[in-house]
Amino acid sequence: MKHVVFKDRVKLYARAGNGGRGSVSFRREKGIPKGGPDGGDGGHGGSVILRCDVNEDSLLPIYYQPHVKARHAEGGAGQNKHGANSADCIVKVAPGTVVIDAETEEVVGELTKDGEELKICQGGHGGLGNVRFKSSTNQAPRQYSPGVEGEEKVFWLELKLMADVGLVGYPNAGKSTLLSRLTNAHPKIAPYPFTTINPIVGTMEYPNFSRLKFADIPGLIEGAHDGVGLGHQFLRHIERSRFIIFVLDMAGTDDRNPTDDFMHLKEELRLHLDDLQYTPYLVVANKMDSPGADEKLAEFKTRTDENILEISAELGEGLEPIKDYLYKHFFETRKIIQETAELEAELENADED
Numbered sequence: 001m002k003h004v005v006f007k008d009r010v011k012l013y014a015r016a017g018n019g020g021r022g023s024v025s026f027r028r029e030k031g032i033p034k035g036g037p038d039g040g041d042g043g044h045g046g047s048v049i050l051r052c053d054v055n056e057d058s059l060l061p062i063y064y065q066p067h068v069k070a071r072h073a074e075g076g077a078g079q080n081k082h083g084a085n086s087a088d089c090i091v092k093v094a095p096g097t098v099v100i101d102a103e104t105e106e107v108v109g110e111l112t113k114d115g116e117e118l119k120i121c122q123g124g125h126g127g128l129g130n131v132r133f134k135s136s137t138n139q140a141p142r143q144y145s146p147g148v149e150g151e152e153k154v155f156w157l158e159l160k161l162m163a164d165v166g167l168v169g170y171p172n173a174g175k176s177t178l179l180s181r182l183t184n185a186h187p188k189i190a191p192y193p194f195t196t197i198n199p200i201v202g203t204m205e206y207p208n209f210s211r212l213k214f215a216d217i218p219g220l221i222e223g224a225h226d227g228v229g230l231g232h233q234f235l236r237h238i239e240r241s242r243f244i245i246f247v248l249d250m251a252g253t254d255d256r257n258p259t260d261d262f263m264h265l266k267e268e269l270r271l272h273l274d275d276l277q278y279t280p281y282l283v284v285a286n287k288m289d290s291p292g293a294d295e296k297l298a299e300f301k302t303r304t305d306e307n308i309l310e311i312s313a314e315l316g317e318g319l320e321p322i323k324d325y326l327y328k329h330f331f332e333t334r335k336i337i338q339e340t341a342e343l344e345a346e347l348e349n350a351d352e353d
């Protein structure tokens with residue numbers, strides 16, 4: 001079997017810097033025989049901070065370099081010198097990264113917006129120098145405190161792609177072919193199942209420069225919600241899609257029935273996450289150029305009352321209606337909502353006058 005690396009869930013070992021040790025020192029100057037304590041505090045250790053960066057699109061850099069550390073701070077010194085703080089260690093992550101404490105399995109947070117930060121390991125506080133322990137009864141203290149140790153933790157980072165449209169279908173249905181036709185992406189296309197093993201994102205641009213991001217999600221099969229065919233990993237990506245396109249294989253490759261496929265797919269999504277049944281969707285009948293496709297389409301229409309668009313991704317036929325549908329859904333509906341809101345605001349103002 002092919003060696004498969006899933007880059008959408010990786011481990012991160014993070015360690016913050018220790019605080020510097022407080023100093024024990026006494027003033028020594030000409031003419032001042034018994035100088036008081038002057039040991040400064042230690043510096044503060046750097047923290048480990050994740051920063052969301054839109055230029056990152058995978059967890060691959062972390063997969064290859066899973067250990068991140070902030071440096072330890074410097075100790076304090078005589079003449080009340082504060083030790084230097086150490087810099088934070090900044091780790092760039094892609095938008096859609098979810099951070100999970102590997103020990104407790106708790107979700108610590110997630111980063112979605114460019115520049116957003118999440119502190120995952122707190123740097124240690126600097127220790128106190130002996131000058132801090134001076135009192136009326138203790139004029140020459142020798143006490144100090146060591147710096148606090150920086151936190152050290154292990155995390156799982158999961159990447160949920162954030163796409164406008166997720167392409168969902170059985171293996172071989174032609175999802176990647178469709179992605180390559182609609183967007184700038186160049187996914188691998190082949191006549192065997194599970195060609196796509198990592199989710200891929202492509203961007204479609206309309207003549208007026210409006211853009212939609214598509215995610216090509218690896219083929220789903222029954223039981224995916226239970227982890228069959230690595231289903232869990234893929235279903236996670238669908239959660240974030242604002243719209244779903246079900247791609248059905250009207251050639252019925254491997255003796256499958258596209259109407260049954262459609263019902264299974266919807267059920268898998270619902271079983272994975274109840275809310276997924278409310279994501280708006282479109283059904284496309286792909287491979288309408290193949291023999292027997294018409295009968296399968298007719299069966300679909302008798303067994304369901306879904307609207308279905310007929311296409312041949314391979315021949316690039318029937319794609320305009322998909323683009324138009326999505327344009328209306330994403331841009332015009334939104335515009336109408338906005339215009340209605342503006343109109344209402346205007347009317348309200350008019351009432352007040």
Ligand SMILES: Nc1nc2c(ncn2[C@@H]2O[C@H](COP(=O)(O)OP(=O)(O)OP(=O)(O)O)[C@@H](O)[C@H]2O)c(=O)[nH]1
Nearest residue numbers: 171172173174175176177190194195196219313314
């Ligand atoms: N006849 C015909 N074949 C198609 C069409 N679209 C895709 N195919 C073929 O179907 C096979 C599978 O296509 P892919 O795009 O790799 O399918 P996929 O859904 O991405 O498959 P996985 O990544 O394995 O889940 C390839 O051999 C394609 O050339 C179509 O419209 N008509």
Ligand SMILES: [Mg+2]
Nearest residue numbers: 175176195196
């Ligand atoms: Mg594919």
